[in-house]
Amino acid sequence: MQSSAKYLTRKGWYQTAIIAIIGGTYILGSWVLNFDNLSGLMAVPRAFGWLGINFQPTAKSVEYLPKIWQKLMQTVLLAISSTVVAAIISIFVALIGSKVTGINGFVQLIVRGIASFFRNIPLVAWSMILLFSFKQSDFTGFLALLLMSIGFLIRAFMEIIEDEASETMLALKATGASYFQVIFQAVLPQILPSVLSWILYMIENNVRDATLVGILTGTGIGFIFDLYYKSFRFDAAGMTVLSIIIVVIGLELISNQIRKVIL
Amino acid sequence: MLEVKNLDKSYQKDHPALTNISFSVKPGTFVAIIGPSGAGKTTILRSLNQLIKDDNGEILLDGSNIRSANKAQLRKYRRQIGMVFQNYNLVERLTVIENVLHGRLGYKSTLAGVFGRYTQAEKEEAMSLLKKVGLEDFALQRCSELSGGQKQRVGIARSLIQHPKVILCDEPIASLDPASAQTVMQLLKDLTEEYNLICVANLHQINMAKKYADQIIGIRKGQLVFDEAADLLSEDILRTLYDQDITKELE
Ligand SMILES: Nc1ncnc2c1ncn2[C@@H]1O[C@H](COP(=O)(O)OP(=O)(O)OP(=O)(O)O)[C@@H](O)[C@H]1O
Ligand SMILES: [Mg+2]
Numbered sequence: 001m002q003s004s005a006k007y008l009t010r011k012g013w014y015q016t017a018i019i020a021i022i023g024g025t026y027i028l029g030s031w032v033l034n035f036d037n038l039s040g041l042m043a044v045p046r047a048f049g050w051l052g053i054n055f056q057p058t059a060k061s062v063e064y065l066p067k068i069w070q071k072l073m074q075t076v077l078l079a080i081s082s083t084v085v086a087a088i089i090s091i092f093v094a095l096i097g098s099k100v101t102g103i104n105g106f107v108q109l110i111v112r113g114i115a116s117f118f119r120n121i122p123l124v125a126w127s128m129i130l131l132f133s134f135k136q137s138d139f140t141g142f143l144a145l146l147l148m149s150i151g152f153l154i155r156a157f158m159e160i161i162e163d164e165a166s167e168t169m170l171a172l173k174a175t176g177a178s179y180f181q182v183i184f185q186a187v188l189p190q191i192l193p194s195v196l197s198w199i200l201y202m203i204e205n206n207v208r209d210a211t212l213v214g215i216l217t218g219t220g221i222g223f224i225f226d227l228y229y230k231s232f233r234f235d236a237a238g239m240t241v242l243s244i245i246i247v248v249i250g251l252e253l254i255s256n257q258i259r260k261v262i263l
Numbered sequence: 264m265l266e267v268k269n270l271d272k273s274y275q276k277d278h279p280a281l282t283n284i285s286f287s288v289k290p291g292t293f294v295a296i297i298g299p300s301g302a303g304k305t306t307i308l309r310s311l312n313q314l315i316k317d318d319n320g321e322i323l324l325d326g327s328n329i330r331s332a333n334k335a336q337l338r339k340y341r342r343q344i345g346m347v348f349q350n351y352n353l354v355e356r357l358t359v360i361e362n363v364l365h366g367r368l369g370y371k372s373t374l375a376g377v378f379g380r381y382t383q384a385e386k387e388e389a390m391s392l393l394k395k396v397g398l399e400d401f402a403l404q405r406c407s408e409l410s411g412g413q414k415q416r417v418g419i420a421r422s423l424i425q426h427p428k429v430i431l432c433d434e435p436i437a438s439l440d441p442a443s444a445q446t447v448m449q450l451l452k453d454l455t456e457e458y459n460l461i462c463v464a465n466l467h468q469i470n471m472a473k474k475y476a477d478q479i480i481g482i483r484k485g486q487l488v489f490d491e492a493a494d495l496l497s498e499d500i501l502r503t504l505y506d507q508d509i510t511k512e513l514e
Pocket of ligand 1 (some may be wrong): 274299300303304305306307432
């Protein structure tokens with residue numbers, strides 16, 4: 001009793017301390033950077049005002065639509081294809097790297113290392129690195145998204161396998177089933193819904209990221225946004241942003257529907 | 264005949280989970296293993312089909328030692344030993360009959376098993392076993408849609424289709440309501456007689472053990488303290504086994 005009361009008091013102190021540290025860091029940071037909080041805050045509505053006026057698509061911007069639409073589809077397809085390829089690679093790697101289906105401790109360590117390496121290099125850095133070898137092309141964007149997605153999906157799939165498949169796996173092992181029989185008859189069917197759900201999430205995410213990558217690699221929707229923006233055709237750039245938002249929301253609605261059916 | 268001789272196991276050095284466990288079970292016998300939590304019941308059961316590698320001893324099934332089997336031989340032994348789990352351990356997304364057929368995987372070539380190709384005879388047997396456990400109308404239902412008691416009966420059918428000599432049950436009724444628990448225990452007892460099986464069940468319910476088991480094995484701190492016919496289980500023994508009075512449990 002005594003010690004649990006003590007524990008709770010101590011926890012309260014920890015929380016206060018953490019909040020104080022975060023607050024202190026912020027204040028120190030603004031002071032070092034000469035950041036004027038008040039005028040920073042005031043600038044936000046002005047920025048939105050400027051956006052609202054300049055980025056408003058006009059009747060004339062509708063003529064950009066076919067071009068925007070074509071590039072947008074290109075980007076969506078890029079995101080989907082990179083995610084699907086990443087998922088296929090990741091599922092195999094996750095199977096040999098997870099604690100329950102893995103080959104051995106050494107392989108598990110390597111797989112974890114690779115996944116975290118791919119995951120922790122920022123997407124923009126991947127794009128820049130790959131630009132050297134593959135120049136400005138769709139393939140560069142594809143690869144950057146692929147590597148990033150592999151990093152995330154390996155980790156996610158390993159956790160799904162460990163959480164959801166270990167019990168059924170044990171049951172089939174006990175019947176005398178071989179490794180591959182257990183994988184195909186128990187593990188894969190068991191984890192399928194969660195895996196699909198992660199793939200859908202990754203596709204949504206990659207559509208957004210593909211836009212950014214496109215600015216760097218000079219392809220897809222990112223490229224034409226960049227083009228319109230730098231040539232001061234703000235209305236067309238606004239139209240591009242609007243289209244992106246619509247497509248992203250649309251994709252999210254579709255994947256929510258799919259999730260409802262499969263789960 | 265299942266014989267366990269001088270079985271030892273420790274997960275960590277100097278912390279033995281099992282010490283010198285020996286017992287034997289004749290076909291057609293329902294054995295209950297009882298004992299407090301952490302006594303080592305699950306460890307014994309999983310050693311019997313080598314899901315856990317024990318350290319020392321012998322496990323003989325009809326005279327041949329399972330412990331010294333290589334990988335391929337172990338598969339052959341395992342398919343003669345069915346296993347039933349507390350949490351059923353079914354593939355929830357698959358249908359009832361698919362889960363039952365999983366019990367045949369140990370007999371199939373890797374490829375046939377991977378693609379789930381079963382013979383007509385196997386499918387018919389699965390159906391007749393489902394009838395036996397009272398689930399013939401559920402064959403094409405997903406397991407996730409079943410109740411706990413029904414899932415456990417699917418698990419039992421899955422072990423029966425292995426044509427086992429032994430069925431191991433780790434707390435088969437711990438997640439079930441009293442009525443389903445009675446059904447499952449009665450089913451296990453009937454099957455033991457009908458197929459002349461060795462059925463080994465870890466149980467926490469002493470009254471259930473007394474009611475259904477022929478033989479009772481008591482484990483305490485990794486040691487065997489009792490191994491007799493079920494009606495010889497006395498108050499005194501229970502007191503040493505659980506370190507306290509549990510008179511009420513016996514009624
Ligand atoms: N994987 C493991 N690693 C380390 N120690 C373990 C492991 N599994 C079991 N043990 C230990 O071995 C001992 C026996 O455990 P076991 O699971 O066999 O007990 P049990 O009789 O089945 O208990 P319960 O009735 O709670 O299921 C316990 O002390 C437990 O802490
Ligand atoms: Mg246990």
